[in-house]
Structure formats: structure tokens, C-alpha cells
Amino acid sequence: MKIDQEELNRRAAEADRARLALRRATLELLAVRDQLLEQHKSRQNADRFNRPDSSIDRDEPGA
Amino acid sequence: MQIDLTDPTAVLIATSLALEHAGLQAAAFGGLALAMYGEPRETKDADLAVAGLKVAQAEAALRSQGIDLIREFEEVQFGGLLVSRLTLFGGKGGSLNVVDLVEPRSSQYAGDVQARALTALLRDKAVRVVAPEDFIMLKLLATRERGP
Numbered sequence: 101m102k103i104d105q106e107e108l109n110r111r112a113a114e115a116d117r118a119r120l121a122l123r124r125a126t127l128e129l130l131a132v133r134d135q136l137l138e139q140h141k142s143r144q145n146a147d148r149f150n151r152p153d154s155s156i157d158r159d160e161p162g163a
Numbered sequence: 164m165q166i167d168l169t170d171p172t173a174v175l176i177a178t179s180l181a182l183e184h185a186g187l188q189a190a191a192f193g194g195l196a197l198a199m200y201g202e203p204r205e206t207k208d209a210d211l212a213v214a215g216l217k218v219a220q221a222e223a224a225l226r227s228q229g230i231d232l233i234r235e236f237e238e239v240q241f242g243g244l245l246v247s248r249l250t251l252f253g254g255k256g257g258s259l260n261v262v263d264l265v266e267p268r269s270s271q272y273a274g275d276v277q278a279r280a281l282t283a284l285l286r287d288k289a290v291r292v293v294a295p296e297d298f299i300m301l302k303l304l305a306t307r308e309r310g311p
Contacts (some may be wrong), residue, residue, distance in 0.1 A: 114256060117169065117256070118169035118258070120167065121167060121169045121170040121171075121173075122170075122205050122207060123205070124170070124172075125170055125173075125198075126171075126173040126198055126205050126230065127203075128172050128256045128285060129171075129172065129195055129198035129199045129203065129285075130197050130198055130199070130201065130281040130284070131284060131295075132284065133199055133200060133201045133281055135284060136199055136200065136281050136283055136292060136295075137200075138293060139282065140281060140295060153238045161244040163311050
């Protein structure tokens with residue numbers, strides 16, 4: 101299949117646009133890492149605090 | 164507005180919001196979630212973990228938001244997961260992309276994954292993401308048969 105110069109340029113531009121979109125998306129996704137990990141950490145702490153058999157309850161004298 | 168389907172973030176946001184708008188539970192999984200947890204690998208397609216969702220509902224939800232699609236396959240078993248694939252087409256510049264809907268065969272676990280999902284703010288839109296422990300579990304389930 102022969103491809104003329106114009107078609108080749110169009111395809112190259114399309115591939116470049118797709119590559120840039122992919123790169124941008126990857127950086128954006130990476131940027132939310134801290135948000136997610138902070139949320140996860142807060143939830144783990146809350147779960148630990150709310151657990152009925154937590155060490156806080158067990159350490160209470162006379163409990 | 165036409166979506167650039169070569170842009171994975173745009174696909175994830177559009178798909179998540181369309182499903183949410185229809186009252187369907189979904190959370191980002193796969194390469195996009197992995198990138199959000201700090202291991203980017205330039206994944207183009209979007210995988211979403213779902214619970215109690217019929218593919219026809221997802222199709223209707225996406226079409227209602229102006230997204231054209233073809234159902235490639237429905238609820239194919241991959242280990243302990245059921246995977247349905249939709250190809251989205253007609254995006255900006257003739258772009259297309261693939262969305263996999265991934266559901267654990269255990270409906271209870273599928274619900275737990277949704278209950279534990281975290282929220283990421285992407286381009287000012289809240290998008291649900293599977294929790295890291297569920298990311299690992301889902302990956303393990305993909306390669307293992309469910310026990311009795």
C-alpha cells in the first residue's frame with residue numbers, strides 16, 4: 101500500500117497527538133497518588149480506632 | 164463535546180461519570196489505577212471494577228452521554244473475574260479506545276470493592292478508584308479460579 105506525503109504527515113501528527121495525550125494522562129494520574137494514599141491512611145486509622153477490640157479498650161484499667 | 168478517546172484520563176472521567184449518572188457503581192482499576200498509585204506504564208485503555216452491573220445498563224449509560232460503542236464480549240471468565248469489553252469509537256479525530264468492565268465472581272466481594280473505593284480528583288471531577296489492597300486482590304483473582 102502506497103501512502104502519499106500528505107497522508108504520512110497526517111498519520112504522524114495523529115500519532116504524535118496520541119502520544120502527547122498519553123503522556124499528559126500518565127502525569128495527571130501520577131499526580132493524584134498523594135490524595136489517594138492520604139485518604140487510604142485516614143481510613144485505616146479510623147478503622148483501627150473504631151475496632152471494638154482495639155488496644156485502647158483493652159488497656160483501660162478495670163475494663 | 165467530542166471526547167479525545169486517545170486520552171485515557173478523558174475516557175476514565177467520561178465513563179465513570181456516565182455510569183455514576185445512571186446510578187451504577189464503578190471504580191478505576193488496571194493500568195490507570197496503577198498509575199495513580201505511583202507505577203505509571205502509559206496505559207491507554209480504561210479498566211473499571213463494577214458490582215451488580217449488566218453490560219446493557221453500562222451501554223445505555225454511555226450512549227446517553229453521547230458515547231458510541233460496540234460490545235466486544237460480555238462476562239467472559241478470567242479466573243475469579245468476569246470481564247466485559249466495550250470499544251468506544253467516534254471520538255475526536257476518529258479516535259477510539261477500549262473499556263473493560265471487571266466484576267469479581269463473588270458478588271459479596273464485588274460489593275466490598277465498591278464500598279472500599281477511594282476518590283481521586285481528576286480535572287476537577289471526582290473519580291472512584293479501587294483501594295490498593297483490592298487492586299492486588301483483583302489482580303490475583305484474574306489468574307486464579309474461585310474456590311468452592
